[in-house]
Amino acid sequence: MAKKIEPRVPMPEQSPKERIRNFNEVPYGYTPEMAKKEASRCLQCKKPKCVSGCPVEINIPSFIGLVKEGDFGGAIKKIKETNLLPAICGRVCPQETQCEEVCVLAKNGQPVAIGRLERFCADWERSLGEEKISLPKCAPPTGKKVAVVGAGPAGLTVASDLAKLGHKVTIFEALHKPGGVLVYGIPEFRLPKEIVFAEVRILQKLGVELITNYIVGKTETVDELLERYDAVFIGTGAGAPAFMRIPGENLGGIYSANEYLTRSNLMKAYLFPETDTPIHRGKVVAVIGGGNVAMDSARTALRLGAERVLLIYRRTREEMPARAEEVHHAEEEGVEFHFLTNPVRYHGDEKGNVKEMECLKMRLGEPDSSGRPRPVPIENSNFRLSVDTVIVAIGNLANPIVPKSTPNLTVNKNGNIVADEDGRTSREGVFAGGDIVTGAATVISAMGAGRRAARAIHSYIMEKSSR
Amino acid sequence: MKAFQVVKKEHLSEQVWRMKIFAPHIAKKHKAGQFVILRVEEKGERIPLTVADSDSKAGVITLIFQVVGATTHKLSCLKEGDCLRDLVGPLGTPTHIEKYGSVVAVGGGIGIAPLYPIVKALKAAGNRLIGILGARTKSLLILEEEMRALMDETLISTDDGSYGERGVVTDVLKRLKERGEKIDLVIAIGPAIMMKFVCALTAEYKLPTLVSLNPIMVDGTGMCGACRVEIGGETKFACVDGPEFDGHKVNWDLLMKRLRFYNEQEKVSYELAKKCTCGGD
Numbered sequence A: 001m002a003k004k005i006e007p008r009v010p011m012p013e014q015s016p017k018e019r020i021r022n023f024n025e026v027p028y029g030y031t032p033e034m035a036k037k038e039a040s041r042c043l044q045c046k047k048p049k050c051v052s053g054c055p056v057e058i059n060i061p062s063f064i065g066l067v068k069e070g071d072f073g074g075a076i077k078k079i080k081e082t083n084l085l086p087a088i089c090g091r092v093c094p095q096e097t098q099c100e101e102v103c104v105l106a107k108n109g110q111p112v113a114i115g116r117l118e119r120f121c122a123d124w125e126r127s128l129g130e131e132k133i134s135l136p137k138c139a140p141p142t143g144k145k146v147a148v149v150g151a152g153p154a155g156l157t158v159a160s161d162l163a164k165l166g167h168k169v170t171i172f173e174a175l176h177k178p179g180g181v182l183v184y185g186i187p188e189f190r191l192p193k194e195i196v197f198a199e200v201r202i203l204q205k206l207g208v209e210l211i212t213n214y215i216v217g218k219t220e221t222v223d224e225l226l227e228r229y230d231a232v233f234i235g236t237g238a239g240a241p242a243f244m245r246i247p248g249e250n251l252g253g254i255y256s257a258n259e260y261l262t263r264s265n266l267m268k269a270y271l272f273p274e275t276d277t278p279i280h281r282g283k284v285v286a287v288i289g290g291g292n293v294a295m296d297s298a299r300t301a302l303r304l305g306a307e308r309v310l311l312i313y314r315r316t317r318e319e320m321p322a323r324a325e326e327v328h329h330a331e332e333e334g335v336e337f338h339f340l341t342n343p344v345r346y347h348g349d350e351k352g353n354v355k356e357m358e359c360l361k362m363r364l365g366e367p368d369s370s371g372r373p374r375p376v377p378i379e380n381s382n383f384r385l386s387v388d389t390v391i392v393a394i395g396n397l398a399n400p401i402v403p404k405s406t407p408n409l410t411v412n413k414n415g416n417i418v419a420d421e422d423g424r425t426s427r428e429g430v431f432a433g434g435d436i437v438t439g440a441a442t443v444i445s446a447m448g449a450g451r452r453a454a455r456a457i458h459s460y461i462m463e464k465s466s467r
Numbered sequence B: 001m002k003a004f005q006v007v008k009k010e011h012l013s014e015q016v017w018r019m020k021i022f023a024p025h026i027a028k029k030h031k032a033g034q035f036v037i038l039r040v041e042e043k044g045e046r047i048p049l050t051v052a053d054s055d056s057k058a059g060v061i062t063l064i065f066q067v068v069g070a071t072t073h074k075l076s077c078l079k080e081g082d083c084l085r086d087l088v089g090p091l092g093t094p095t096h097i098e099k100y101g102s103v104v105a106v107g108g109g110i111g112i113a114p115l116y117p118i119v120k121a122l123k124a125a126g127n128r129l130i131g132i133l134g135a136r137t138k139s140l141l142i143l144e145e146e147m148r149a150l151m152d153e154t155l156i157s158t159d160d161g162s163y164g165e166r167g168v169v170t171d172v173l174k175r176l177k178e179r180g181e182k183i184d185l186v187i188a189i190g191p192a193i194m195m196k197f198v199c200a201l202t203a204e205y206k207l208p209t210l211v212s213l214n215p216i217m218v219d220g221t222g223m224c225g226a227c228r229v230e231i232g233g234e235t236k237f238a239c240v241d242g243p244e245f246d247g248h249k250v251n252w253d254l255l256m257k258r259l260r261f262y263n264e265q266e267k268v269s270y271e272l273a274k275k276c277t278c279g280g281d
């Protein structure tokens, strides 16, 4: 490589001081000039490594080439050949461990900003106005009907792919809004909800029917759906919060991240009292955990007016599973990191609200099953922190409503539905994918699972009818 | 008819309303002990209400609610023909219904509403039923007629003595026991404090006691953990594991404290909601 490599074009964003007082999106996104400049950094590799890093194999060099030429319309078309939700993936994909990690320029620490470019193209298209967005072509109606359970990224992908193949798709969603974690979990400042709703409207234009307020397993069972539909896809996510089961964990002011984020995002509690759902605006907030969910909770707490937000993680910075960019943003915004620390009990005041958190110091021991060093408690290292709010963000488990109400649907010991690569479960005609199968993972992997399942569902229902 | 449309609205007592809502898929599935979660309008909160009755033929469910804050106030402002924004259910684990023998059903205040469908199912299963209905004062007593129609015997108490006996439901239960009544099961639904005292008494008598808990909820599907309650020292999610539990195992103080957590904010939104003068009728 003779040519000197230019540094990545930075993406302008709200300053930390300003943004911790609002819920608006942090980055502003590239301008067309910035996008073209960044696109020109791509080497247009003959054997592009980046593509193999993308779970849905976007033709990255090709779309970036079009951006460089200023053909943004062509670029977004190219992206959409394989990725249904580019505005979302461009924002929330952990690019640093996927496409950008394997980009040849990553060796210099400056891979092409693939995610930012993807996001730019999608935003550019949206800025034209929703009427102008060209709808993909749908095959003539097949007369087949498929029920999709859950309107998260997995379910939305299945629905879109099957609609394009000419099938009649109905999505059943438990909550009053579609989007899954994209809407109830990931905060507005990382992913504006309007983007998700716009994508859902496009799906509806393709003829997909969306029924919210419908809990499969309660309102209607999978078996009942099978009487009305040719196949059922289950994309119910990993939506059951884990708690540590330590004394005092049910005191007032102690939330699961799911509850805290749902109140803030889905119910818009940050606008209270303009909206009706309350949320506790704590002064000193402790967040337990080291993943994306913990970062989102910590940054939400700051925006809700916390004076101090303490992030409590039992290992060290190196083992934190959160995206680098999110950790960086959290740090810039003033989140205080307490590593090698683990809560062991909570102490409450006379009203039953949390007042203090008792912690133990930890050290790193031998690697555990995840390959990361096991945190080992240091005896008698107990100390207390004064807090008035705690957000437990130590992980999510599979929600049991569908498995419990569906006889002979095999689940593993964690309660996840057992499915093969193409989403086939132990029940004929029942497919599953996304977090309900893999456990909490990523948006793009849920979409990938949805895509494979859609193919399998298509061949299943077409074969069945020719039998 | 439109989804979630109010097809009938009645005033039951000062602050209590009965609404019939068009929701065929819920009406079809509902079993005693289950509830729904609703939102009145786009900026509104999700609140749980018990399905007090259902008619699967007409596709209608009945809700009975007491106006205590912003959401219940807004709900009471809806007129026949208006629609709820959202309605989902039926949620929660249905009551385990069998022939227990002689069942005493204790209902306090608005708790008589969730008690009604359970009593109805117990009656159909062939149980002998004694009802103890309590209210602060006569005008707040609801569903007396409906309950009497199901019960083998109905006893009433009011705090101020304006109707039935003066006193609280536990006094009546004590007397039932003293007169030698054979009791196989007690079901108590009402304010947490009432259920707590009923359970303290029935623990002395060693009478199995079922209660229905009403913690604060958000999604109602086991996703958030807002509805955590402690049963025999173990944490349970009332929306999926309950709402009914063995009353002798419930940590009542925890429930009551958690119910008060948002009191200040609730006052603020209630005051704002009342400014909307659509009127209750």
Ligand SMILES: Cc1cc2nc3c(=O)[nH]c(=O)nc-3n(C[C@H](O)[C@H](O)[C@H](O)COP(=O)(O)OP(=O)(O)OC[C@H]3O[C@@H](n4cnc5c(N)ncnc54)[C@H](O)[C@@H]3O)c2cc1C
Binding pocket: A092, A093, A094, A149, A150, A151, A152, A153, A154, A155, A172, A173, A174, A175, A178, A179, A180, A181, A182, A185, A186, A214, A215, A216, A217, A235, A236, A237, A238, A239, A261, A292, A293, A296, A323, A399, A401, A402, A433, A434, A435, A436, A440, A441, A442, A443, A444, A446
């Ligand atoms: C706070 C947070 C931040 C995250 N940040 C990132 C990130 O930055 N990047 C990233 O790639 N990933 C991130 N993730 C993970 C990612 O969001 C998930 O992996 C992804 O959303 C999984 O998609 P899914 O479709 O399988 O399930 P979900 O998104 O969970 O959607 C499931 C849907 O099914 C519905 N449902 C559940 N049960 C029923 C039922 N019985 N009947 C009907 N509907 C039902 C649910 O209400 C929900 O809408 C984050 C997760 C969280 C919680």
Ligand SMILES: Cc1cc2nc3c(=O)[nH]c(=O)nc-3n(C[C@H](O)[C@H](O)[C@H](O)COP(=O)(O)OP(=O)(O)OC[C@H]3O[C@@H](n4cnc5c(N)ncnc54)[C@H](O)[C@@H]3O)c2cc1C
Binding pocket: B035, B045, B046, B047, B048, B049, B050, B051, B064, B065, B066, B067, B068, B069, B070, B071, B072, B073, B110, B113, B114, B213, B214, B215, B216, B217, B218, B243, B259, B260, B262, B263, B266, B267, B270
């Ligand atoms: C399973 C279940 C069944 C119920 N059935 C009935 C019923 O049939 N009839 C009836 O009148 N009431 C019932 N309730 C109680 C009802 O949900 C509350 O009265 C209602 O939520 C109050 O909302 P609000 O906005 O009007 O008042 P607010 O001012 O918000 O609250 C008043 C009090 O109600 C409780 N509450 C507030 N928000 C919630 C919430 N989201 N979930 C639960 N409780 C809350 C709190 O203790 C609060 O202090 C039930 C509750 C549960 C959990």
Ligand code: SF4
Binding pocket: A053, A054, A055, A056, A057, A058, A060, A083, A089, A090, A093, A094, A095, A098, A099, A100, A114, A115, A118, A444
């Ligand atoms: S979808 Fe995700 S992994 Fe694929 S190119 Fe876009 S940002 Fe990278």
Ligand code: SF4
Binding pocket: A041, A042, A043, A044, A045, A048, A049, A050, A051, A060, A061, A102, A103, A104, A105, A112, A114
């Ligand atoms: S690996 Fe990097 S430089 Fe090569 S084509 Fe992909 S994005 Fe461009």
Ligand code: FES
Binding pocket: B216, B217, B218, B219, B220, B221, B222, B223, B224, B225, B226, B227, B228, B237, B238, B239, B240
């Ligand atoms: S209300 Fe959310 S888990 Fe029960």
